[in-house]
Amino acid sequence: MQATADRCSRIDAVSIQLEGADHASTSSPRFSQDINGLRAMAVLVVMLFHFGVPGLRGGFVGVDIFFVISGCLMTGIIVRRLEAGRFSLVDFYVERARRIVPALLVLCVVLFAVGWLVLLPSEFRRMGKQIASSAVFASNLLFWRQSGYFDEGSHEKWLLHTWSLAVEWQFYLLYPLLLVALRRMVGAARTGFALAIVAVLAFALAVVGAERWPTSAFYLLPFRAWEMFAGGLVALIPFPPGRIGRRWVQVSGLVLLAIGFALIGVETPWPGGLALLPVTGTALVIWSAWERSALLGHPVAQFLGTISYSVYLWHWPVEVALRRFESGILATPTAHIATGLVLSLSIASLSYRWVERPARRLGQSGAAKRGGLLRRDVLQFGAASLAIALLGAGVWKLQGAPWRFSDTVQIADREATDGDPYGPRCFSTFGPALPPCRIGFDGPARVLLIGDSHALAIATALAAAAPAGGRSAGGVQFQGYASCPTVQGVTYGAHSELKCFDFNRTYLDPLTEGTESPVPLVVTNYWSSYLDASGLKFAGRDASGADPQPFNIDGYRQRFEATMCALARRRPVYVTLPFPEFAEHVPRTMALRLMRDPHAPDMTLPVGDYRQHNAQVIGWMQAASARCGIHLLDPVPYLCPDGLCRGSLNGRPLYTDRHHLSEFGNRLLVPMFRQVFVGGAEEPRASPSAW
Known part of the structure; x- marks a missing residue:
């Protein structure tokens, strides 16, 4: 030895x-x-x-x-x-x-x-x-x-x-x-x-x-x-x-x-x-x-x-x-x-x-x-x-x-952490999904929200859009999973810790089945990110998630439309169009600009660039709307006035990074989300099958 x-x-x-x-x-x-x-x-x-x-x-x-x-x-x-x-x-x-x-x-x-x-x-x-x-x-x-x-x-x-x-x-x-x-x-x-x-x-x-x-x-x-x-x-x-x-x-x-x-x-x-x-x-x-x-x-x-x-x-x-x-x-x-x-x-x-x-x-x-x-x-x-x-x-x-920086720089930088207040208890990033949680007031669910991290980013704005009426008016019932498209039959083949297929089977599939419900459903995703997601695959033929099939864009489009139509047959469905996405980290970039110039202009993105970047997904949504009657919520009038999508407002960022809206930024969408509650004065109640 x-x-x-x-x-x-x-x-x-x-x-x-x-x-x-x-x-x-x-x-x-x-x-x-x-x-x-x-x-x-x-x-x-x-x-x-x-x-x-x-x-x-x-x-x-x-x-x-x-x-x-x-x-x-x-x-x-x-x-x-x-x-x-x-x-x-x-x-x-x-x-x-x-x-x-x-x-x-x-x-x-x-x-x-x-x-x-x-x-x-x-x-x-x-x-x-x-x-x-x-x-x-x-x-x-x-x-x-x-x-x-x-x-x-x-x-x-x-x-x-x-x-x-x-x-x-x-x-x-x-x-x-x-x-x-x-x-x-x-x-x-x-x-x-x-x-x-x-x-x-x-x-x-x-x-x-x-x-x-x-x-x-x-x-x-x-x-x-x-x-x-x-x-x-x-x-x-x-x-x-x-x-x-x-x-x-x-x-x-x-x-x-x-x-x-x-x-x-x-x-x-x-x-x-x-x-x-x-x-x-x-x-x-x-x-x-x-x-x-x-x-x-x-x-x-x-x-x-x-x-x-x-x-x-x-x-x-x-x-x-x-x-x-x-x-x-x-x-x-x-x-x-x-x-x-x-x-x-x-x-x-x-x-x-x-x-x-x-x-x-x-x-x-x-x-x-x-x-x-x-x-x-x-x-x-x-x-x-x-x-x-x-x-x-x-x-x-x-x-x-x-304290090393001016107040304006601090405000811009703080926006990087001004998001996802319900994330720790409402949002799953890996492993089994967390149970549904209520955002807003007590009482019956006024609206259902499902999606990925973009849904979590706007959850409080959706709750704020609910009509006033006391605590019995209800709030938002939310279920979300990280990097998980709200599309049936999609799974992750490369990252087994991400249980996207299991999440959709548990929370999305029941929404496509059972009796009709007047409770509206809002679907929000980081849609553009799933067009080139190498980890995405399709579930096997037995719908168990085993033996996944290779991902292709045509199959994804078909499953997207089929899912939206199945949801729309059971309840009112509102799908948010993609949010503007910036090339740079918005809070950091804005803070650095303000360090150099306290009067630096706000960050903007031409609305034409936004539409070009998201043209394919928006086309799918419009086709699903025409075929199935889903309602499309367009953030452009609220985030992109005068042909420019704003990354910041008066020096304060609207995003926590490049594409997630902050709690300050999502408030601009409250008027958009009020459309979800129009005609909903009859006090809708969640059906037992809805989570």
Whole structure:
């Protein structure tokens, strides 16, 4: 066991899994050029993927490569020290902290300073929460609760990439305990066999999780542990025989990695079955122990591998900053990529030189260890991490320090959060749908509202349009689900956590059946977004949602019209035409304009552009209206006077982002929604079948 453990512990001088490495240690016989080159490959594909280099759809698997390498390193260190009778859990944690924590905290401090100087209160508040969670290695839990890694809003999260560091640290905390327990239960000789069983079970969990709970599987340690266990097995399996054998083992591993980069994309359930490609490929490269690779041993690869931790730390904030601040020629794809690469490598080199290397030397001498300075280091790291976490939490608690800006800027920025007051208890973003809820007054339901997040955005305006008449006049009964078109037979094939088909079967289908009802139904969707929704599919022939069929636009139009007609046969149906959609985040853009000019004009969009963008969907709605008698609610007269759709009014945004109306903006539609209640003075009551 000693020889096999030494094979992975030989890279102890090289920090693994996004940790810095002292290039001066290359003179040591324990330095592994192939591992360092593998780290360079991993961080390079991650960086190029994030900067949007065409053709690299699977670059995010570079993180999986790091996980495998880290599993090998941790196993080598732990097993070697256990066999020598000198393993210390405290020392193990101290060494991990010394390599990871300083550079991460420096990044957090720099981002805090940048945020204080230039970020709007709503942006700075979100950054504060990310800093707090990253400093205590819990950011994977934060981002798991928010949204998917590949979502549109990911480029507004400055520390999104630290989720992998959180997973890694959580693995550090638990893995030594697992290895010690396995050795005690089955003995040192059978530890590898026991770990293999654990790895297979963990892989099975990941495959199931990637299909059923994709966001959880992506971010959480239980679904990622098998990748690190795979690296651990490499440390416990003998070398492949012969010089030629080692070379071909490494070539095979590199081929598997290349296939993985080509086949895997953001739509791939991850880390599912296809994750075997990069994981197995990485394991083979490490297992080969072939040091003479022209690719991995190239000086450029060695340099990049040496600074890979700092490259990983800094490249994503650089990407977010470029998207946030760049303009003109820097906004072109080529200039964006080139600028991102130059800045990332330059800042990473400085971070490695002035932060990583000095931090790694702390407590290294024998005298320092005997004097307890190693343990003192971890107390200092812990205190620093806690201080940064409290700083970030304070920013979040203080609403992003809004006093840094004028009142007009604060008002514009606050509109980004002036929406969805009923969202937490009325609106489902994943998993089973929440039960229906009442918006407005008590009493019988005066109107039913169903739809996606656009329906939630106008729910209070619809309630405000109800005729006065006391509490018995009734309110709005609302049911909504995120990114779910109100169309029968539509399901999600790529995102199993989104239960759109189940939601429609539970709440939409009953509205098309049963007896007639005078209670009107309002249907509101983000209609234009579903014309090119890659995750949408059609339910199978048995209408159970199983065996979904491929999505096509003609089939979607037919199902849309059929659904509207089925609804109109049972009750009055009102369908809102699409709301204007802006190219830029309205509150942020307006706030930035007001920072430069307190008298900046309001944001507008030509109504012709609106009609052109939504012509196809509006045509479908008009056809359904002519055929089925549904009523169309047109927001243009209320949001687009004088031929210009307003994004703001007197400097105050009407939207919370690019296309969701704020509570201030939706009030402009109250006169439009009064049409729903015309002729409804006979006190309609909801039928028992209506939810």
